[in-house]
Amino acid sequence: GAVVSQHPSRVICKSGTSVKIECRSLDFQATTMFWYRQFPKKSLMLMATSNEGSKATYEQGVEKDKFLINHASLTLSTLTVTSAHPEDSSFYICSADAGGSYNEQFFGPGTRLTVL
Amino acid sequence: AQSVSQHNHHVILSEAASLELGCNYSYGGTVNLFWYVQYPGQHLQLLLKYFSGDPLVKGIKGFEAEFIKSKFSFNLRKPSVQWSDTAEYFCAVSSGNTPLVFGKGTRLSVIA
Numbered sequence: 001g002a003v004v005s006q007h008p009s010r011v012i013c014k015s016g017t018s019v020k021i022e023c024r025s026l027d028f029q030a031t032t033m034f035w036y037r038q039f040p041k042k043s044l045m046l047m048a049t050s051n052e053g054s055k056a057t058y059e060q061g062v063e064k065d066k067f068l069i070n071h072a073s074l075t076l077s078t079l080t081v082t083s084a085h086p087e088d089s090s091f092y093i094c095s096a097d098a099g100g101s102y103n104e105q106f107f108g109p110g111t112r113l114t115v116l
Numbered sequence: 117a118q119s120v121s122q123h124n125h126h127v128i129l130s131e132a133a134s135l136e137l138g139c140n141y142s143y144g145g146t147v148n149l150f151w152y153v154q155y156p157g158q159h160l161q162l163l164l165k166y167f168s169g170d171p172l173v174k175g176i177k178g179f180e181a182e183f184i185k186s187k188f189s190f191n192l193r194k195p196s197v198q199w200s201d202t203a204e205y206f207c208a209v210s211s212g213n214t215p216l217v218f219g220k221g222t223r224l225s226v227i228a
Contacts, residue, residue: 034215034216042220042221043206043218043219043220043221044160044206044218046215046216046217049215093159093160095160104150104162104165105216106162107152107159107160107161108159109158109159110159
């Protein structure tokens with residue numbers, strides 16, 4: 001099946017710094033990628049939908065200036081958490097849709113962000 | 117807006133017991149339905165999916181799910197669970213061009 005990777009798998013940073021998380025589709029081209037945030041004992045919350053070559057679409061309540069998303073190629077999307085604070089600590093997961101329609105998605109392994 | 121409800125937050129079963137995890141959704145139109153599993157320390161994996169056709173869907177590892185349109189349900193079943201089925205299970209729904217909407221997940225603990 002299709003493989004999606006994320007890097008890094010775990011990151012610890014100081015409050016006020018920015019952190020970039022990469023999401024790559026390894027064996028297929030993804031016109032659409034999604035970024036989720038998973039809280040402990042809670043479901044995945046969709047943060048934004050990222051389309052290659054265009055601006056990301058953010059879900060209500062998600063600050064686009066805080067969570068910068070760039071989908072520069074058909075195999076790479078990045079999420080940058082700017083000026084991170086402890087409340088941004090979470091598990092961030094990306095997924096990719098090879099067909100460009102909102103059907104089956106292939107998920108990355110996630111990135112654990114801890115902001116001190 | 118669509119919503120997905122998973123009735124059980126945590127289910128504890130003994131090995132060989134039968135499993136049924138409930139999932140209901142709110143959307144009335146044509147839907148695509150999914151069950152994902154997240155084993156401890158691993159990423160989400162697709163268990164099974166329903167797009168159209170036979171409402172009884174067979175997935176990997178002996179899981180199946182039945183789409184009952186009149187009940188807006190897509191319950192997950194397995195006749196006999198194993199210790200290795202211990203994981204978090206997520207039901208998800210999409211329709212048309214809308215993104216996946218996930219339920220809150222059900223944690224399954226299988227004890228020997």
